[in-house]
Amino acid sequence: MEDALxxxxxxxxxxxxxxxxxxxxxVGALTALLPALEQRGELPQVIVGTSVGALNAxxxxxxxxxxxxxxxxxxxxxxxxxxxxxxxxxxxxxxTVARLARYVGQFxxxxxxxxxxxxxxxxxxxxxxxxVAFDRLERNVADGTLRAAAVVxxxxxxxxxxxxxxxGNPPSHDPKRGIDYVPAELDEQHVRAxxxxxxVFPAVHVDSPQQARGWYFDGGTRLNTPIKPAIALxxxxxxxxxxxxxxxxxxxxAGEARPDALEGAAQLIQAVLVDPLVHDVRTxxxxxxxxAEVADQDPEASGKRRIPYIxxxxxxxDAIGRLAARVxxxxxxxxxxxxxxxxxxxxxxxxxxxxxxxxxxxxxxLFFAPEFTRELLELGRRDAERWLSQPHDxxxxxxxxxxxx
Numbered sequence: 001m002e003d004a005l006x007x008x009x010x011x012x013x014x015x016x017x018x019x020x021x022x023x024x025x026x027v028g029a030l031t032a033l034l035p036a037l038e039q040r041g042e043l044p045q046v047i048v049g050t051s052v053g054a055l056n057a058x059x060x061x062x063x064x065x066x067x068x069x070x071x072x073x074x075x076x077x078x079x080x081x082x083x084x085x086x087x088x089x090x091x092x093x094x095x096t097v098a099r100l101a102r103y104v105g106q107f108x109x110x111x112x113x114x115x116x117x118x119x120x121x122x123x124x125x126x127x128x129x130x131x132v133a134f135d136r137l138e139r140n141v142a143d144g145t146l147r148a149a150a151v152v153x154x155x156x157x158x159x160x161x162x163x164x165x166x167x168g169n170p171p172s173h174d175p176k177r178g179i180d181y182v183p184a185e186l187d188e189q190h191v192r193a194x195x196x197x198x199x200v201f202p203a204v205h206v207d208s209p210q211q212a213r214g215w216y217f218d219g220g221t222r223l224n225t226p227i228k229p230a231i232a233l234x235x236x237x238x239x240x241x242x243x244x245x246x247x248x249x250x251x252x253x254a255g256e257a258r259p260d261a262l263e264g265a266a267q268l269i270q271a272v273l274v275d276p277l278v279h280d281v282r283t284x285x286x287x288x289x290x291x292a293e294v295a296d297q298d299p300e301a302s303g304k305r306r307i308p309y310i311x312x313x314x315x316x317x318d319a320i321g322r323l324a325a326r327v328x329x330x331x332x333x334x335x336x337x338x339x340x341x342x343x344x345x346x347x348x349x350x351x352x353x354x355x356x357x358x359x360x361x362x363x364x365x366l367f368f369a370p371e372f373t374r375e376l377l378e379l380g381r382r383d384a385e386r387w388l389s390q391p392h393d394x395x396x397x398x399x400x401x402x403x404x405x
Contacts, residue, residue, distance in 0.1 A: 020367075
C-alpha cells in the first residue's frame with residue numbers, strides 16, 4: 001500500500017465495526033474497495049476497529065506495506081478457512097465444564113466460586129498472534145506507511161470507551177462522548193480486550209501502558225462503529241464498513257407472533273450496535289450539508305471541513321441473519337454434520353439459529369464456520385461493488401445522506 005499513499009491529499013480513515021464471525025463481511029468488502037481506491041491514490045492511512053473489527057484492523061495495519069492484492073488475498077484466505085476452535089474452546093472441553101462448575105458453585109454460594117463468562121476464548125490469543133505481526137504494525141506506523149492504527153475497548157471500571165492507538169495526535173479525553181485516547185504499543189491484549197463480549201467472553205486485563213492498566217470489555221458495547229476516533233486521529237475522509245444494515249425494517253408496526261427470550265436479545269443488539277451507527281451516519285451527513293450551505297454563502301465563514309465518506313453495509317435489515325439461518329440449516333442440522341462439528345451444531349440448536357432470520361442473527365456472531373464466512377466474503381464484495389457502481393458526490397465518496405440503494 002505504501003507507494004500509492006505518497007500523492008494523497010486527504011487522509012483516508014478506515015472504520016471497522018464489531019460483530020464476531022460477521023467480520024468476514026468487512027474483508028469481502030475490502031477486496032473490492034481497496035483496489036478501486038488504490039487507483040485513485042486514496043488508500044487508508046488511519047485504521048480503527050472495534051471487536052472483530054479490531055482484529056481486522058490490526059491485521060490490515062500489520063500488512064499495510066504489502067501490495068493491495070496480496071493483503072486482501074491474505075485476509076480472504078484467513079476468513080475462508082476459519083474454524084470454531086481458532087476462536088473458542090470446544091463447548092464440551094474440560095475448561096468449559098470447569099466454567100460451568102464455577103457457575104454452579106457460585107449459585108450454591110461456595111466461597112471463591114465465580115463465573116466470569118459463558119464461553120472460553122482461550123484459543124483466540126494464539127490465533128491473533130499467528131495472524132498479526134505486531135512488530136510489523138509498529139514499523140508501518142513509524143515509517144509513515146500508516147499515520148495511525150487503533151482499537152477500541154470499554155473500561156470495566158468507568159464504562160467509557162478507550163481508544164488504544166499507535167500514531168495520531170488526538171485529545172487525551174473526549175468528555176462529551178465518553179471517549180479516552182491512550183497512546184499504546186498495540187499487542188494481542190488490546191485486540192482481545194476489544195473483542196471481549198460481556199457475559200459471553202471474560203473481561204481481558206490489559207497490562208500496558210501503565211496509566212490504562214486494568215480490565216476491559218468489548219468496545220462495541222459503547223462504540224461499535226468508531227467514526228469519531230477515526231476523525232480524531234486525523235482522517236479527512238472515512239470508509240465505514242458496518243456489519244449491520246442501516247436499512248429500515250418493514251413498515252408494519254407489529255406482528256402477532258409472540259417473541260421468545262432470544263428475540264428479546266436481538267432487540268438489545270439492535271439498540272447497542274445498529275441504532276448508534278444510523279445516528280452517526282445521519283449526523284455526519286447533516287453536518288456535511290450544513291457546512292456546504294455555509295460555504296456556499298460565505299467560503300470563509302466556517303473553519304470546519306466536510307468529511308466525505310464511503311459506507312458499505314448489508315442492504316436488507318435481516319440479510320446476515322437470513323444467511324446464517326440458511327447455512328446452518330443446510331450444513332449443521334443432520335447427524336453427520338453434528339459429528340463433524342459438534343460445537344457449531346450445538347450452538348445453532350441452542351439459539352434456534354435455523355428457525356428464522358432473527359435467531360440467525362444471534363447465531364451469526366459466533367458462527368465461525370467456513371461455509372458461513374465464505375458467503376459473507378461474497379456478500380461484502382457484492383455490497384462494496386454496488387456502492388462503487390452508484391453515483392456519488394465525488395467519485396465513490398458521499399457528502400450527504402446515503403441513497404436507498
